[in-house]
Protein backbone atom coordinates (compact mmCIF):
# COMPACT_ATOMS: atom_id res chain seq x y z
CA UNK A 1 0.00 0.00 0.00
CA UNK A 2 3.06 2.25 0.15
CA UNK A 3 2.78 2.68 -3.58
CA UNK A 4 -0.86 3.70 -3.23
CA UNK A 5 0.06 6.18 -0.48
CA UNK A 6 2.71 7.85 -2.63
CA UNK A 7 0.43 8.01 -5.63
CA UNK A 8 -2.29 9.59 -3.52
CA UNK A 9 0.23 12.16 -2.34
CA UNK A 10 1.66 13.11 -5.71
CA UNK A 11 -1.72 12.84 -7.42
CA UNK A 12 -2.88 16.10 -5.89
CA UNK A 13 -0.14 18.18 -7.44
CA UNK A 14 -1.13 21.56 -6.04
CA UNK A 15 -1.23 20.37 -2.44
CA UNK A 16 1.84 18.25 -2.88
CA UNK A 17 3.83 21.21 -4.15
CA UNK A 18 2.54 23.61 -1.52
CA UNK A 19 3.44 21.12 1.20
CA UNK A 20 6.95 20.80 -0.16
CA UNK A 21 7.21 24.54 -0.57
CA UNK A 22 6.12 25.20 3.01
CA UNK A 23 8.61 22.70 4.38
CA UNK A 24 11.42 23.88 2.11
CA UNK A 25 10.71 27.47 3.07
CA UNK A 26 10.83 26.87 6.79
CA UNK A 27 13.87 24.60 6.43
CA UNK A 28 15.69 27.35 4.59
CA UNK A 29 14.67 29.99 7.10
CA UNK A 30 15.64 27.84 10.07
CA UNK A 31 19.00 26.78 8.69
CA UNK A 32 19.75 30.26 7.47
CA UNK A 33 18.86 32.06 10.67
CA UNK A 34 20.34 29.53 13.06
CA UNK A 35 23.59 29.36 11.07
CA UNK A 36 23.90 33.14 10.87
CA UNK A 37 23.23 33.31 14.59
CA UNK A 38 25.88 30.69 15.27
CA UNK A 39 28.26 32.47 12.89
CA UNK A 40 27.77 35.83 14.56
CA UNK A 41 28.23 34.30 17.98
CA UNK A 42 31.39 32.62 16.74
CA UNK A 43 32.64 35.97 15.48
CA UNK A 44 32.59 37.36 18.99
CA UNK A 45 35.32 34.82 19.71
CA UNK A 46 37.42 35.36 16.57
CA UNK A 47 40.28 37.16 18.30
CA UNK A 48 40.40 34.49 20.99
CA UNK A 49 40.40 31.50 18.69
CA UNK A 50 42.91 33.08 16.29
CA UNK A 51 45.51 32.86 19.07
CA UNK A 52 46.83 29.35 18.69
CA UNK A 53 50.25 29.34 20.34
CA UNK A 54 49.11 29.96 23.93
CA UNK A 55 46.72 27.67 25.80
CA UNK A 56 45.65 29.73 28.78
CA UNK A 57 44.17 33.21 29.00
CA UNK A 58 44.64 35.04 32.27
CA UNK A 59 42.49 38.08 33.01
CA UNK A 60 41.04 40.14 35.80
CA UNK A 61 38.19 38.45 37.62
CA UNK A 62 35.90 41.26 36.50
CA UNK A 63 36.58 40.69 32.81
CA UNK A 64 33.49 38.96 31.43
CA UNK A 65 34.24 38.80 27.72
CA UNK A 66 36.92 39.81 25.28
CA UNK A 67 35.56 43.15 24.18
CA UNK A 68 35.45 44.81 27.56
CA UNK A 69 38.56 44.32 29.62
CA UNK A 70 39.63 45.39 33.09
CA UNK A 71 43.36 45.84 32.75
CA UNK A 72 45.93 43.81 34.66
CA UNK A 73 49.09 45.23 36.18
CA UNK A 74 52.69 44.43 35.33
CA UNK A 75 52.85 42.85 38.76
CA UNK A 76 50.09 40.42 37.78
CA UNK A 77 52.24 39.30 34.86
CA UNK A 78 55.17 38.54 37.13
CA UNK A 79 52.96 36.66 39.57
CA UNK A 80 51.64 34.49 36.76
CA UNK A 81 55.19 33.81 35.60
CA UNK A 82 55.93 32.64 39.13
CA UNK A 83 53.24 29.97 39.15
CA UNK A 84 54.77 26.47 38.98
CA UNK A 85 54.00 24.74 35.69
CA UNK A 86 54.06 27.92 33.61
CA UNK A 87 56.42 27.52 30.66
CA UNK A 88 56.02 31.10 29.59
CA UNK A 89 53.58 33.97 30.13
CA UNK A 90 53.38 37.03 27.86
CA UNK A 91 51.43 40.25 27.51
CA UNK A 92 48.51 40.73 25.16
CA UNK A 93 46.85 44.05 24.52
CA UNK A 94 43.51 44.52 22.84
CA UNK A 95 42.27 47.99 22.03
CA UNK A 96 40.24 49.87 19.47
CA UNK A 97 42.09 52.89 18.03
CA UNK A 98 40.83 54.76 14.99
CA UNK A 99 42.64 54.21 11.71
CA UNK A 100 42.70 56.80 8.96
CA UNK A 101 43.96 56.27 5.43
CA UNK A 102 45.64 58.98 3.36
CA UNK A 103 42.42 59.67 1.42
CA UNK A 104 40.50 60.28 4.64
CA UNK A 105 38.79 56.89 4.86
CA UNK A 106 38.66 56.00 8.53
CA UNK A 107 37.43 53.25 10.73
CA UNK A 108 37.74 51.91 14.24
CA UNK A 109 40.03 48.90 14.20
CA UNK A 110 40.71 46.02 16.55
CA UNK A 111 44.34 46.38 17.59
CA UNK A 112 46.07 43.37 19.04
CA UNK A 113 49.35 44.22 20.78
CA UNK A 114 51.49 41.09 20.93
CA UNK A 115 54.50 40.29 23.09
CA UNK A 116 57.52 42.33 21.92
CA UNK A 117 60.00 39.52 22.30
CA UNK A 118 58.13 36.38 21.23
CA UNK A 119 55.37 37.89 19.05
CA UNK A 120 52.96 35.35 20.60
CA UNK A 121 49.44 36.31 19.53
CA UNK A 122 50.45 37.47 16.04
CA UNK A 123 48.92 35.67 13.04
CA UNK A 124 50.29 32.20 12.47
CA UNK A 125 52.59 31.72 9.47
CA UNK A 126 49.92 30.01 7.35
CA UNK A 127 47.60 33.02 7.77
CA UNK A 128 50.12 35.48 6.31
CA UNK A 129 49.25 36.57 2.77
CA UNK A 130 52.01 39.14 2.32
CA UNK A 131 55.04 39.99 4.48
CA UNK A 132 56.26 38.23 7.59
CA UNK A 133 55.38 38.33 11.26
CA UNK A 134 59.05 39.10 12.02
CA UNK A 135 58.69 42.47 10.26
CA UNK A 136 56.61 43.63 13.23
CA UNK A 137 59.96 44.22 14.95
CA UNK A 138 60.49 47.29 12.71
CA UNK A 139 59.43 50.61 14.26
CA UNK A 140 55.81 51.75 13.72
CA UNK A 141 54.92 48.60 11.81
CA UNK A 142 51.55 46.86 11.74
CA UNK A 143 50.02 43.79 10.16
CA UNK A 144 46.47 44.25 8.91
CA UNK A 145 43.89 41.68 7.91
CA UNK A 146 42.92 41.36 4.27
CA UNK A 147 39.30 42.46 4.72
CA UNK A 148 40.41 45.52 6.71
CA UNK A 149 42.94 46.41 4.04
CA UNK A 150 40.27 46.27 1.39
CA UNK A 151 38.06 48.53 3.44
CA UNK A 152 40.72 51.13 4.12
CA UNK A 153 42.22 50.97 0.62
CA UNK A 154 39.21 50.20 -1.52
CA UNK A 155 39.92 48.95 -5.01
CA UNK A 156 43.68 48.82 -4.50
CA UNK A 157 45.85 45.76 -4.84
CA UNK A 158 47.31 44.11 -1.76
CA UNK A 159 50.61 45.83 -1.24
CA UNK A 160 53.07 46.36 1.62
CA UNK A 161 54.50 49.72 2.64
CA UNK A 162 51.28 51.75 2.69
CA UNK A 163 50.80 54.02 5.69
CA UNK A 164 47.88 54.71 8.00
CA UNK A 165 47.30 57.04 10.90
CA UNK A 166 46.34 55.38 14.17
CA UNK A 167 45.13 58.09 16.54
CA UNK A 168 47.71 60.47 14.96
CA UNK A 169 50.54 57.94 14.98
CA UNK A 170 51.79 57.18 11.51
CA UNK A 171 52.19 53.43 10.96
CA UNK A 172 53.38 51.35 8.04
CA UNK A 173 51.84 48.11 6.84
CA UNK A 174 54.46 45.36 6.85
CA UNK A 175 52.18 42.38 6.50
CA UNK A 176 48.72 41.36 5.35
CA UNK A 177 47.10 38.37 6.98
CA UNK A 178 43.86 36.44 6.93
CA UNK A 179 42.02 36.99 10.22
CA UNK A 180 38.67 35.66 11.40
CA UNK A 181 36.05 38.37 11.13
CA UNK A 182 35.48 40.17 14.42
CA UNK A 183 31.98 40.67 15.78
CA UNK A 184 31.62 44.19 14.37
CA UNK A 185 33.60 43.41 11.16
CA UNK A 186 36.22 46.01 12.11
CA UNK A 187 39.61 45.68 10.47
CA UNK A 188 42.01 43.68 12.63
CA UNK A 189 45.58 44.89 13.19
CA UNK A 190 48.57 43.50 14.98
CA UNK A 191 51.61 45.31 16.33
CA UNK A 192 54.08 44.89 19.14
CA UNK A 193 52.63 45.45 22.62
CA UNK A 194 54.91 48.41 23.36
CA UNK A 195 53.71 50.18 20.22
CA UNK A 196 50.07 49.23 20.44
CA UNK A 197 49.62 50.91 23.78
CA UNK A 198 51.07 54.11 22.31
CA UNK A 199 48.57 54.06 19.45
CA UNK A 200 45.71 53.94 21.88
CA UNK A 201 47.01 56.91 23.76
CA UNK A 202 47.29 55.88 27.38
CA UNK A 203 50.32 53.96 28.45
CA UNK A 204 49.30 52.97 31.94
CA UNK A 205 47.09 50.01 32.80
CA UNK A 206 46.97 48.58 29.31
CA UNK A 207 47.72 44.93 29.99
CA UNK A 208 44.53 43.27 28.78
CA UNK A 209 45.51 39.63 29.07
CA UNK A 210 48.39 37.41 29.95
CA UNK A 211 48.82 34.49 27.56
CA UNK A 212 50.31 31.39 29.13
CA UNK A 213 51.82 28.17 27.87
CA UNK A 214 51.98 25.27 30.35
CA UNK A 215 55.09 23.21 30.76
CA UNK A 216 54.95 19.93 28.86
CA UNK A 217 52.84 17.31 30.62
CA UNK A 218 50.85 19.83 32.66
CA UNK A 219 47.16 19.74 31.77
CA UNK A 220 45.66 23.12 30.87
CA UNK A 221 42.89 22.69 33.40
CA UNK A 222 45.31 22.01 36.24
CA UNK A 223 47.42 25.00 35.35
CA UNK A 224 44.34 27.25 35.24
CA UNK A 225 43.35 26.08 38.71
CA UNK A 226 46.86 26.69 39.95
CA UNK A 227 47.08 30.21 38.48
CA UNK A 228 43.73 31.12 40.00
CA UNK A 229 44.88 29.83 43.38
CA UNK A 230 48.21 31.67 43.33
CA UNK A 231 47.12 34.98 41.82
CA UNK A 232 43.42 35.60 42.43
CA UNK A 233 43.05 36.24 38.69
CA UNK A 234 40.85 34.32 36.28
CA UNK A 235 42.66 31.73 34.14
CA UNK A 236 40.79 29.79 31.46
CA UNK A 237 41.55 27.90 28.27
CA UNK A 238 41.02 29.73 24.99
CA UNK A 239 37.98 27.57 24.30
CA UNK A 240 36.46 28.28 27.69
CA UNK A 241 37.05 32.02 27.23
CA UNK A 242 35.38 31.82 23.82
CA UNK A 243 32.29 30.21 25.36
CA UNK A 244 32.34 32.75 28.17
CA UNK A 245 32.27 35.51 25.56
CA UNK A 246 29.45 33.85 23.61
CA UNK A 247 27.38 33.50 26.77
CA UNK A 248 27.97 37.13 27.56
CA UNK A 249 26.53 38.16 24.19
CA UNK A 250 23.67 35.70 24.47
CA UNK A 251 22.74 36.99 27.90
CA UNK A 252 23.36 40.69 27.45
CA UNK A 253 22.30 41.55 23.90
CA UNK A 254 19.09 41.36 21.91
CA UNK A 255 20.74 39.15 19.32
CA UNK A 256 19.38 35.79 20.50
CA UNK A 257 15.89 37.24 20.96
CA UNK A 258 16.02 38.66 17.50
CA UNK A 259 17.08 35.42 15.88
CA UNK A 260 14.90 33.45 18.25
CA UNK A 261 11.83 35.30 16.98
CA UNK A 262 12.67 34.57 13.36
CA UNK A 263 13.43 30.95 14.15
CA UNK A 264 10.20 30.64 16.12
CA UNK A 265 8.21 32.18 13.28
CA UNK A 266 9.84 29.85 10.77
CA UNK A 267 8.93 26.88 12.94
CA UNK A 268 5.37 28.04 13.46
CA UNK A 269 4.85 28.90 9.80
CA UNK A 270 6.32 25.56 8.80
CA UNK A 271 4.25 23.66 11.31
CA UNK A 272 1.00 25.50 10.66
CA UNK A 273 1.20 25.63 6.88
CA UNK A 274 2.54 22.12 6.45
CA UNK A 275 0.29 20.74 9.17
CA UNK A 276 -2.80 22.44 7.85
CA UNK A 277 -2.14 21.57 4.22
CA UNK A 278 -1.45 18.00 5.18
CA UNK A 279 -4.56 17.86 7.34
CA UNK A 280 -6.71 19.26 4.54
CA UNK A 281 -5.13 16.78 2.17
CA UNK A 282 -6.14 13.96 4.51
CA UNK A 283 -9.65 15.33 5.05
CA UNK A 284 -10.20 15.60 1.32
CA UNK A 285 -9.13 11.99 0.97
CA UNK A 286 -11.25 10.85 3.91
CA UNK A 287 -13.80 9.14 1.68
CA UNK A 288 -10.98 7.29 -0.01
CA UNK A 289 -9.45 6.29 3.28
CA UNK A 290 -12.91 5.16 4.38
CA UNK A 291 -13.25 3.01 1.27
CA UNK A 292 -9.82 1.52 1.91
CA UNK A 293 -10.82 0.73 5.48
CA UNK A 294 -14.06 -0.93 4.34
CA UNK A 295 -12.28 -2.91 1.64
CA UNK A 296 -9.92 -4.25 4.25
CA UNK A 297 -6.91 -2.05 4.84
CA UNK A 298 -6.01 -2.24 8.54
CA UNK A 299 -5.60 0.81 10.73
CA UNK A 300 -1.92 -0.04 11.04
CA UNK A 301 -1.49 0.13 7.26
CA UNK A 302 -3.40 3.39 7.08
CA UNK A 303 -1.17 4.94 9.75
CA UNK A 304 1.81 3.67 7.77
CA UNK A 305 0.46 5.27 4.61
CA UNK A 306 -0.08 8.66 6.25
CA UNK A 307 3.32 8.62 7.93
CA UNK A 308 4.97 7.65 4.65
CA UNK A 309 3.24 10.57 2.95
CA UNK A 310 4.34 12.92 5.70
CA UNK A 311 7.93 11.69 5.75
CA UNK A 312 8.13 11.92 1.98
CA UNK A 313 7.13 15.58 1.85
CA UNK A 314 9.34 16.31 4.85
CA UNK A 315 12.36 14.66 3.21
CA UNK A 316 11.85 16.38 -0.14
CA UNK A 317 11.06 19.77 1.42
CA UNK A 318 14.00 19.51 3.79
CA UNK A 319 16.38 18.61 0.97
CA UNK A 320 15.24 21.50 -1.17
CA UNK A 321 15.38 23.95 1.75
CA UNK A 322 18.85 22.75 2.71
CA UNK A 323 19.98 23.02 -0.89
CA UNK A 324 18.84 26.63 -1.07
CA UNK A 325 20.51 27.37 2.28
CA UNK A 326 23.70 25.77 0.95
CA UNK A 327 23.63 27.99 -2.13
CA UNK A 328 22.95 31.04 0.04
CA UNK A 329 25.93 30.37 2.26
CA UNK A 330 28.24 29.49 -0.60
CA UNK A 331 27.54 32.98 -1.93
CA UNK A 332 27.93 34.81 1.39
CA UNK A 333 31.11 32.89 2.16
CA UNK A 334 32.95 34.91 -0.45
CA UNK A 335 31.67 38.30 0.69
CA UNK A 336 33.96 40.07 3.14
CA UNK A 337 31.25 41.39 5.48
CA UNK A 338 29.65 37.95 5.73
CA UNK A 339 32.77 35.82 5.62
CA UNK A 340 32.91 33.01 8.13
CA UNK A 341 29.12 32.64 8.16
CA UNK A 342 28.65 29.05 7.07
CA UNK A 343 25.96 26.40 7.07
CA UNK A 344 26.99 24.23 9.98
CA UNK A 345 26.17 20.54 9.94
CA UNK A 346 25.02 20.88 13.52
CA UNK A 347 22.40 23.39 12.40
CA UNK A 348 21.35 21.18 9.51
CA UNK A 349 20.97 18.22 11.85
CA UNK A 350 19.05 20.30 14.38
CA UNK A 351 16.73 21.67 11.71
CA UNK A 352 16.20 18.15 10.34
CA UNK A 353 15.07 17.02 13.77
CA UNK A 354 12.80 20.05 14.15
CA UNK A 355 11.24 19.69 10.68
CA UNK A 356 10.61 15.97 10.96
CA UNK A 357 9.19 16.44 14.43
CA UNK A 358 6.85 19.19 13.27
CA UNK A 359 5.68 17.22 10.23
CA UNK A 360 5.25 14.14 12.38
CA UNK A 361 3.08 16.09 14.83
CA UNK A 362 1.07 17.55 11.97
CA UNK A 363 0.46 14.10 10.54
CA UNK A 364 -0.69 12.76 13.91
CA UNK A 365 -3.71 15.01 13.60
CA UNK A 366 -4.50 13.40 10.26
CA UNK A 367 -3.83 9.94 11.63
CA UNK A 368 -6.24 10.55 14.48
CA UNK A 369 -8.93 11.69 12.08
CA UNK A 370 -8.59 8.64 9.87
CA UNK A 371 -8.38 6.18 12.75
CA UNK A 372 -11.62 7.41 14.26
CA UNK A 373 -13.34 7.24 10.88
CA UNK A 374 -16.14 4.66 10.72
CA UNK A 375 -15.78 2.59 7.56
CA UNK A 376 -19.57 2.64 7.27
CA UNK A 377 -19.35 6.27 6.05
CA UNK A 378 -18.51 4.99 2.60
CA UNK A 379 -22.09 3.87 2.16
CA UNK A 380 -23.40 7.31 2.98
CA UNK A 381 -24.01 9.58 0.00
CA UNK B 382 -28.82 -25.55 3.65
CA UNK B 383 -26.10 -23.13 4.74
CA UNK B 384 -26.41 -19.48 3.86
CA UNK B 385 -23.80 -16.94 2.92
CA UNK B 386 -25.28 -14.58 5.49
CA UNK B 387 -27.86 -15.03 8.19
CA UNK B 388 -29.39 -12.37 10.40
CA UNK B 389 -31.29 -13.31 13.53
CA UNK B 390 -33.26 -10.68 15.43
CA UNK B 391 -30.79 -7.99 14.40
CA UNK B 392 -31.35 -4.60 15.98
CA UNK B 393 -29.57 -1.36 15.24
CA UNK B 394 -30.14 1.86 17.13
CA UNK B 395 -28.50 5.16 16.37
CA UNK B 396 -28.16 7.51 19.31
CA UNK B 397 -29.93 6.97 22.62
CA UNK B 398 -32.71 8.34 24.82
CA UNK B 399 -35.00 10.90 23.22
CA UNK B 400 -33.06 11.02 19.95
CA UNK B 401 -32.75 7.29 19.50
CA UNK B 402 -33.41 6.10 15.97
CA UNK B 403 -34.34 2.44 15.59
CA UNK B 404 -32.88 1.76 12.14
CA UNK B 405 -33.24 -2.06 12.32
CA UNK B 406 -35.98 -3.81 14.32
CA UNK B 407 -35.57 -7.53 14.82
CA UNK B 408 -34.43 -8.31 11.31
CA UNK B 409 -34.33 -11.96 10.24
CA UNK B 410 -32.86 -12.58 6.81
CA UNK B 411 -31.05 -15.32 4.93
CA UNK B 412 -28.82 -14.66 1.94
CA UNK B 413 -28.24 -17.82 -0.12
CA UNK B 414 -25.13 -18.59 -2.18
CA UNK B 415 -25.29 -18.44 -5.94
CA UNK B 416 -28.00 -15.79 -6.02
CA UNK B 417 -28.41 -12.08 -6.37
CA UNK B 418 -30.49 -10.82 -3.47
CA UNK B 419 -31.92 -7.34 -3.71
CA UNK B 420 -32.76 -5.28 -0.68
CA UNK B 421 -35.45 -2.78 -1.58
CA UNK B 422 -37.70 -0.33 0.18
CA UNK B 423 -38.43 3.36 0.71
CA UNK B 424 -35.74 5.83 1.60
CA UNK B 425 -34.69 5.67 5.24
CA UNK B 426 -36.12 2.20 5.82
CA UNK B 427 -32.74 0.82 6.86
CA UNK B 428 -31.36 -0.84 3.72
CA UNK B 429 -27.89 0.68 3.95
CA UNK B 430 -27.79 0.04 7.67
CA UNK B 431 -28.60 -3.64 7.20
CA UNK B 432 -26.07 -3.97 4.39
CA UNK B 433 -23.40 -2.29 6.56
CA UNK B 434 -24.09 -4.68 9.42
CA UNK B 435 -23.86 -7.73 7.14
CA UNK B 436 -20.67 -6.35 5.56
CA UNK B 437 -19.07 -5.91 8.96
CA UNK B 438 -18.54 -2.18 8.73
CA UNK B 439 -21.20 -1.39 11.34
CA UNK B 440 -21.88 -3.10 14.66
CA UNK B 441 -25.41 -4.25 15.35
CA UNK B 442 -26.97 -3.25 18.65
CA UNK B 443 -28.48 -6.68 19.14
CA UNK B 444 -29.09 -10.04 17.49
CA UNK B 445 -26.80 -12.41 15.63
CA UNK B 446 -25.07 -11.87 12.31
CA UNK B 447 -23.41 -14.89 10.75
CA UNK B 448 -21.43 -14.36 7.54
CA UNK B 449 -19.75 -17.26 5.73
CA UNK B 450 -20.06 -19.34 8.88
CA UNK B 451 -18.37 -16.67 11.03
CA UNK B 452 -20.13 -14.72 13.80
CA UNK B 453 -19.15 -11.37 12.36
CA UNK B 454 -20.69 -9.49 15.29
CA UNK B 455 -18.08 -11.04 17.55
CA UNK B 456 -15.12 -10.15 15.33
CA UNK B 457 -13.33 -6.87 15.99
CA UNK B 458 -10.27 -4.85 15.13
CA UNK B 459 -7.82 -6.20 12.59
CA UNK B 460 -9.46 -9.63 12.55
CA UNK B 461 -12.66 -8.07 11.29
CA UNK B 462 -10.75 -5.98 8.74
CA UNK B 463 -8.92 -9.05 7.49
CA UNK B 464 -12.19 -10.95 7.27
CA UNK B 465 -13.62 -8.22 5.06
CA UNK B 466 -10.50 -8.05 2.94
CA UNK B 467 -10.53 -11.77 2.25
CA UNK B 468 -14.23 -12.49 1.92
CA UNK B 469 -16.06 -9.35 0.90
CA UNK B 470 -16.33 -7.25 -2.22
CA UNK B 471 -17.72 -3.72 -1.99
CA UNK B 472 -19.47 -1.57 -4.57
CA UNK B 473 -20.48 1.91 -3.50
CA UNK B 474 -22.97 4.34 -4.92
CA UNK B 475 -20.27 7.00 -5.35
CA UNK B 476 -17.70 4.51 -6.73
CA UNK B 477 -15.05 5.82 -4.30
CA UNK B 478 -12.17 5.27 -6.66
CA UNK B 479 -8.79 6.83 -5.83
CA UNK B 480 -8.37 9.69 -8.32
CA UNK B 481 -4.58 9.35 -8.35
CA UNK B 482 -4.60 5.72 -9.45
CA UNK B 483 -5.34 4.30 -12.89
CA UNK B 484 -8.34 2.05 -13.47
CA UNK B 485 -6.21 -1.08 -13.20
CA UNK B 486 -4.43 0.15 -10.07
CA UNK B 487 -7.76 1.01 -8.46
CA UNK B 488 -9.12 -2.41 -9.28
CA UNK B 489 -6.00 -4.01 -7.82
CA UNK B 490 -6.38 -2.46 -4.36
CA UNK B 491 -7.77 -5.54 -2.57
CA UNK B 492 -4.77 -7.52 -3.83
CA UNK B 493 -2.34 -4.77 -2.86
CA UNK B 494 -3.96 -4.54 0.56
CA UNK B 495 -3.39 -8.26 0.97
CA UNK B 496 0.30 -7.65 0.35
CA UNK B 497 0.54 -9.14 -3.14
CA UNK B 498 3.21 -7.77 -5.49
CA UNK B 499 2.17 -4.70 -7.44
CA UNK B 500 2.84 -5.92 -10.95
CA UNK B 501 0.97 -9.19 -10.74
CA UNK B 502 -1.90 -7.49 -8.88
CA UNK B 503 -2.30 -4.79 -11.48
CA UNK B 504 -2.03 -7.34 -14.30
CA UNK B 505 -4.77 -9.43 -12.78
CA UNK B 506 -6.95 -6.36 -12.32
CA UNK B 507 -6.35 -5.31 -15.92
CA UNK B 508 -7.38 -8.74 -17.11
CA UNK B 509 -10.61 -8.54 -15.16
CA UNK B 510 -11.26 -5.04 -16.51
CA UNK B 511 -10.85 -6.46 -20.01
CA UNK B 512 -13.47 -9.08 -19.24
CA UNK B 513 -15.77 -6.25 -18.17
CA UNK B 514 -15.24 -4.57 -21.55
CA UNK B 515 -12.66 -2.03 -20.43
CA UNK B 516 -9.54 -3.39 -22.13
CA UNK B 517 -8.64 -0.05 -23.71
CA UNK B 518 -9.26 1.98 -20.53
CA UNK B 519 -7.09 0.14 -18.00
CA UNK B 520 -4.55 2.98 -17.82
CA UNK B 521 -7.11 5.77 -17.65
CA UNK B 522 -7.65 7.78 -14.48
CA UNK B 523 -11.12 7.92 -12.90
CA UNK B 524 -11.58 11.54 -14.00
CA UNK B 525 -11.15 10.38 -17.61
CA UNK B 526 -13.88 7.76 -17.32
CA UNK B 527 -17.65 7.99 -17.63
CA UNK B 528 -19.84 7.09 -14.67
CA UNK B 529 -20.60 3.66 -16.12
CA UNK B 530 -16.93 3.01 -16.75
CA UNK B 531 -16.05 4.10 -13.23
CA UNK B 532 -18.65 1.73 -11.83
CA UNK B 533 -17.12 -1.08 -13.88
CA UNK B 534 -13.75 -0.29 -12.36
CA UNK B 535 -15.44 -0.43 -8.96
CA UNK B 536 -16.88 -3.85 -9.91
CA UNK B 537 -13.48 -5.06 -10.91
CA UNK B 538 -12.14 -3.85 -7.56
CA UNK B 539 -14.96 -5.67 -5.78
CA UNK B 540 -14.35 -8.94 -7.64
CA UNK B 541 -10.60 -9.07 -8.24
CA UNK B 542 -9.86 -11.04 -5.08
CA UNK B 543 -12.80 -13.40 -5.72
CA UNK B 544 -14.78 -12.69 -2.57
CA UNK B 545 -17.57 -15.01 -1.48
CA UNK B 546 -19.91 -12.18 -0.58
CA UNK B 547 -20.44 -9.13 -2.77
CA UNK B 548 -22.27 -6.14 -1.28
CA UNK B 549 -23.47 -3.27 -3.48
CA UNK B 550 -25.25 -0.16 -2.24
CA UNK B 551 -27.24 1.63 -4.93
CA UNK B 552 -24.74 0.69 -7.66
CA UNK B 553 -26.88 2.25 -10.40
CA UNK B 554 -28.34 5.35 -8.79
CA UNK B 555 -25.48 7.61 -9.88
CA UNK B 556 -25.93 6.39 -13.45
CA UNK B 557 -28.50 7.10 -16.14
CA UNK B 558 -31.10 4.42 -16.85
CA UNK B 559 -29.37 2.84 -19.80
CA UNK B 560 -25.92 2.74 -18.21
CA UNK B 561 -27.46 1.46 -15.00
CA UNK B 562 -29.08 -1.33 -16.93
CA UNK B 563 -25.80 -2.28 -18.61
CA UNK B 564 -23.97 -2.23 -15.32
CA UNK B 565 -26.60 -4.53 -13.75
CA UNK B 566 -26.33 -6.91 -16.70
CA UNK B 567 -22.61 -7.04 -16.19
CA UNK B 568 -23.08 -7.62 -12.48
CA UNK B 569 -25.59 -10.40 -13.02
CA UNK B 570 -23.43 -12.15 -15.60
CA UNK B 571 -20.02 -11.73 -13.94
CA UNK B 572 -20.64 -11.55 -10.24
CA UNK B 573 -23.32 -14.14 -9.66
CA UNK B 574 -21.54 -17.48 -9.24
CA UNK B 575 -22.42 -20.70 -7.46
CA UNK B 576 -20.12 -20.17 -4.47
CA UNK B 577 -20.79 -16.48 -4.10
CA UNK B 578 -23.66 -14.48 -2.72
CA UNK B 579 -24.47 -11.03 -4.00
CA UNK B 580 -26.52 -8.41 -2.18
CA UNK B 581 -27.66 -5.31 -4.01
CA UNK B 582 -29.40 -2.47 -2.22
CA UNK B 583 -31.50 -0.45 -4.63
CA UNK B 584 -34.67 1.54 -4.95
CA UNK B 585 -34.41 1.51 -8.74
CA UNK B 586 -37.33 -0.69 -9.77
CA UNK B 587 -36.08 -0.85 -13.36
CA UNK B 588 -33.36 -3.22 -12.25
CA UNK B 589 -35.50 -5.49 -10.07
CA UNK B 590 -35.56 -7.96 -12.98
CA UNK B 591 -31.95 -8.90 -12.26
CA UNK B 592 -32.75 -10.17 -8.79
CA UNK B 593 -33.06 -13.84 -7.92
CA UNK B 594 -34.65 -12.82 -4.68
CA UNK B 595 -36.05 -9.52 -3.46
CA UNK B 596 -36.21 -8.65 0.23
CA UNK B 597 -38.54 -5.75 0.96
CA UNK B 598 -37.92 -3.49 3.91
CA UNK B 599 -40.03 -0.92 5.63
CA UNK B 600 -39.31 1.06 8.76
CA UNK B 601 -36.42 -1.12 9.87
CA UNK B 602 -38.22 -4.42 9.25
CA UNK B 603 -38.18 -7.04 6.50
CA UNK B 604 -41.73 -7.12 5.25
CA UNK B 605 -41.39 -9.89 2.69
CA UNK B 606 -39.03 -11.89 0.49
CA UNK B 607 -39.93 -12.69 -3.11
CA UNK B 608 -38.19 -15.24 -5.32
CA UNK B 609 -37.88 -14.09 -8.90
CA UNK B 610 -37.96 -16.98 -11.39
CA UNK B 611 -37.11 -14.93 -14.46
CA UNK B 612 -34.01 -13.25 -13.17
CA UNK B 613 -30.49 -12.30 -14.16
CA UNK B 614 -29.06 -13.26 -17.51
CA UNK B 615 -32.34 -14.98 -18.34
CA UNK B 616 -34.37 -11.84 -17.95
CA UNK B 617 -35.51 -10.08 -21.03
CA UNK B 618 -33.77 -6.76 -21.38
CA UNK B 619 -36.94 -4.75 -21.69
CA UNK B 620 -39.70 -6.42 -19.83
CA UNK B 621 -40.58 -6.19 -16.20
CA UNK B 622 -43.88 -7.79 -17.21
CA UNK B 623 -42.37 -11.22 -17.74
CA UNK B 624 -41.56 -11.55 -14.13
CA UNK B 625 -43.20 -14.38 -12.32
CA UNK B 626 -42.88 -13.82 -8.66
CA UNK B 627 -43.47 -16.12 -5.81
CA UNK B 628 -44.17 -14.80 -2.38
CA UNK B 629 -42.17 -16.59 0.28
CA UNK B 630 -43.75 -16.55 3.72
CA UNK B 631 -44.61 -13.36 5.61
Ligand SMILES: Nc1ncnc2c1ncn2[C@@H]1O[C@H](COP(=O)(O)OP(=O)(O)OP(=O)(O)O)[C@@H](O)[C@H]1O
Pocket residue numbers: 395396402403404422423424425426427428429430431584
Ligand atom coordinates in the same frame (compact mmCIF):
# COMPACT_ATOMS: atom_id res chain seq x y z
N1 LIG C 1 -24.91 7.21 11.34
C1 LIG C 1 -26.20 7.44 11.60
N2 LIG C 1 -26.56 8.19 12.64
C2 LIG C 1 -27.84 8.43 12.92
N3 LIG C 1 -28.85 7.94 12.21
C3 LIG C 1 -28.58 7.19 11.15
C4 LIG C 1 -27.25 6.90 10.78
N4 LIG C 1 -27.27 6.12 9.70
C5 LIG C 1 -28.56 5.92 9.38
N5 LIG C 1 -29.35 6.57 10.26
C6 LIG C 1 -30.80 6.55 10.25
O1 LIG C 1 -31.22 5.23 10.18
C7 LIG C 1 -32.33 5.10 9.32
C8 LIG C 1 -32.02 4.12 8.22
O2 LIG C 1 -31.03 4.69 7.38
P1 LIG C 1 -30.45 3.98 6.10
O3 LIG C 1 -29.38 4.80 5.56
O4 LIG C 1 -30.13 2.58 6.44
O5 LIG C 1 -31.69 4.00 5.10
P2 LIG C 1 -31.78 3.55 3.58
O6 LIG C 1 -32.88 2.59 3.49
O7 LIG C 1 -30.44 3.14 3.09
O8 LIG C 1 -32.19 4.91 2.87
P3 LIG C 1 -31.83 5.45 1.41
O9 LIG C 1 -32.68 4.71 0.44
O10 LIG C 1 -32.24 6.89 1.47
O11 LIG C 1 -30.38 5.25 1.22
C9 LIG C 1 -32.64 6.49 8.82
O12 LIG C 1 -33.68 7.04 9.63
C10 LIG C 1 -31.36 7.24 9.04
O13 LIG C 1 -31.62 8.58 9.28
Ligand SMILES: [Mg+2]
Pocket residue numbers: 428429430550
Ligand atom coordinates in the same frame (compact mmCIF):
# COMPACT_ATOMS: atom_id res chain seq x y z
MG1 LIG D 1 -29.04 3.85 1.63
